[in-house]
Amino acid sequence: MSGGSYSQRMKPAVFFDRDDTLMECNSLPAPPPPAKQGDVIDPKLVRVLPGVAAGLESLAQAGFALVVVSNQGVVARGGGTCEQVEAVNDRLREQILLEGGPVLAGMYYCPFHPQGRVPEFACEHEWRKPAPGMLLAAERELGIDLSRSWLVGDATRDIEAGVNAGLAPERCLLIGPEAPFADAGAAASWILSQSGATRTPxxxxxxxxxxxxxxxxxxxxxxxxxxxxxxxxxxxxxxxxxxxxxxxxxxxxxxxxxxxxxxxxxxxxxxxxxxxxxxxxxxxxxxxx
Ligand SMILES: [Mg+2]
CATH class of the missing domain: 3.30.70.1290 (Transposase IS200-like)
Structure with missing residues (x-):
């Protein structure tokens, strides 16, 4: 749930989903129940996906704030704590830097889930994608200009969250082996090509x-x-x-x-x-x- 530490007025952002967009997730061994396949609660398992650090770095150099928006219903399900999610997030920030990537402007996550069993978090929430709450919080807290911003994610609900926040649908990029963009690196190259920020034809x-x-x-x-x-x-x-x-x-x-x-x-x-x-x-x- 933490926001960013610096703010600059009206900067465009690229919002990134976290799991299977920036770091490996579903290919990892399943954690102990009630966490399930796809939940990453152990910072030692954080692996940045190929091309992510370089892609993020070029976007940062082109003037984009980089903001992670991640559903972490694992907390509501009792499979992990907010502290564990934040430890994973910290490890991801660190790993991106170690691989030559930029400082992330903000990392938002939503620990709520309507079918959760931890009472404090067992509810629907305006931050839970496909709702746009995390993007709107970043807009306010980081001074993001949503009209010039983009979103990259591997799930339909990521794309919907971007559209629900008012991003143009063509600025919400679906990645994956069968999606228009193979991975976050390809999406980053596309964003740069559309922003006139690259000289590569x-x-x-x-x-x-x-x-x-x-x-x-x-x-x-x-x-x-x-x-x-x-x-x-x-x-x-x-x-x-x-x-x-x-x-x-x-x-x-x-x-x-x-x-x-x-x-x-x-x-x-x-x-x-x-x-x-x-x-x-x-x-x-x-x-x-
Ligand atoms: Mg994902």
């Missing part, structure tokens, strides 16, 4: 589905996006964004048209083959544009 190209709703199956869309992330990683291309709709895939990379075309061609080859092995037709129309 980016290229956006799209590929049209073989039929107008040829990608209507969410499982197919998820496979295509995961393939794009995988191809980019193997090729050493920085994929900033992979946006997919029932009618097309649009990718933005750091770099020029040739690399972008190469990425799309490979995604087309792999996913058309994959579709064929499932008895489907080609997913993609003739030309990239």
């Amino acid at each position: 980016s290229t956006t190209m799209s590929m049209v589905a073989a039929s107008p709703d040829g990608l209507s199956d969410p499982g197919v869309r998820a496979t295509v996006v995961a393939t794009a992330h995988g191809v980019a990683e193997r090729a050493g291309v920085r994929l900033l964004k992979a946006a997919i709709s029932p009618g097309m895939l649009e990718v933005t990379i750091e770099g020029g048209r040739l690399a972008c075309l190469g990425l799309l061609t490979e995604v087309r080859r792999i996913t058309n083959h994959w579709s064929g092995t499932r008895g489907g037709g080609p997913l993609w129309a003739g030309e990239e544009g």
Whole structure:
């Protein structure tokens, strides 16, 4: 529940979810009950995810305040205490610094949960995402200009919290293996590219589905996006964004048209083959544009 220690008037922020956005979470061994898989209450287990420290550092250099907003219902469930959550948060701050990252402007967490069993915390609360309370507290306490701010998280409720705080939906970035942004580092690069804060050129190209709703199956869309992330990683291309709709895939990379075309061609080859092995037709129309 602690806020930040410094305040500067009307600074844009990037709000980050904590678990599986900045640090490992669901891949860790389950803690003893009533804590559950995904609860991190032991500071010794804090591992900053790859690309996080560098991404945060570039955002800080571009003038963004970095603010963590994290649901910690584990406290209400009796699986950990506020002191344990704060010890994990402190370890995360420290680890980010050790890896060359910046000082975080604020770290907010919500210990409440309506189904909790610790009476003090067993209730719904305006800070619990998808409610926007933590972002609004940061706005007041840290002097954040929400209209120029962004949010990055790995869950729908993170995105909803940003939108509920009044952030533009296109400034609330979902990350994950099947999401438009692979990880927090990719989201940071995207934010910098959209803020004019980077000199690295980016290229956006799209590929049209073989039929107008040829990608209507969410499982197919998820496979295509995961393939794009995988191809980019193997090729050493920085994929900033992979946006997919029932009618097309649009990718933005750091770099020029040739690399972008190469990425799309490979995604087309792999996913058309994959579709064929499932008895489907080609997913993609003739030309990239
Ligand atoms: Mg998360």
